[in-house]
Amino acid sequence: MKRRMTDSVVIKYIKELLVFILLFIGLFIVIYCFLRHKNTKDELLFALDNNEVLIDYTIEEPLAYALVNKKGISEYGDFFVLFERTDQGFSRIYENDFKDLMPWKIHVADVDEDDKNEILIAVKKTTH
Numbered sequence: 001m002k003r004r005m006t007d008s009v010v011i012k013y014i015k016e017l018l019v020f021i022l023l024f025i026g027l028f029i030v031i032y033c034f035l036r037h038k039n040t041k042d043e044l045l046f047a048l049d050n051n052e053v054l055i056d057y058t059i060e061e062p063l064a065y066a067l068v069n070k071k072g073i074s075e076y077g078d079f080f081v082l083f084e085r086t087d088q089g090f091s092r093i094y095e096n097d098f099k100d101l102m103p104w105k106i107h108v109a110d111v112d113e114d115d116k117n118e119i120l121i122a123v124k125k126t127t128h
Contacts, residue, residue, distance in 0.1 A: 040064075047083055047090035056106050064090055065119055067103045076102040076124060101125055 044064055045054055055077040057066040062085040067077030078099035083090040098121070105122035112118070 043085075043089045044083065047092060055104060058106055058108050060108050060117065061085065065106050065108060067098070067106050067121070076104050078102075080106075080121065098123075 040059060041054075041057070044057055044059075044066065048054060048068060049070070051070065051072045053069045053072055053074045055067040055069055055074065057064055059065075064083040064085070066081045066083060068079050068081050069075075069077050070079055078097065080096045080098050080103065081092060082094040084093045101121075101123040102125065103121045103123045107120045108117045109120060110117050111120065
């Protein structure tokens with residue numbers, strides 16, 4: 001009878017230890033993802049020119065799609081910019097003027113299920 005109680009106590013402690021280890025691993029993963037995202041954003045901010053403001057971005061390695069405002073205004077973007085990750089960080093490889101559309105959000109997704117991602121840009125524009 002004593003042995004069973006001892007075994008159940010050991011099993012209880014092992015379960016608690018496993019829960020603690022899983023919580024620790026989960027916390028580590030969350031912190032890692034947060035820091036990686038922050039570092040990536042810092043790298044992207046470093047790639048901007050003077051007075052440019054990063055409005056929104058999304059990253060599909062090795063590319064980063066961004067909306068920036070070249071006038072330093074943080075409400076809407078006026079340019080769509082494509083960056084590519086290199087050994088030195090992000091470098092600008094393409095940009096297009098979107099100031100008449102006033103873009104504020106960007107995302108990459110496979111909208112039409114053809115296994116090719118499309119770039120989605122939310123804009124502030126009146127429609128009929």
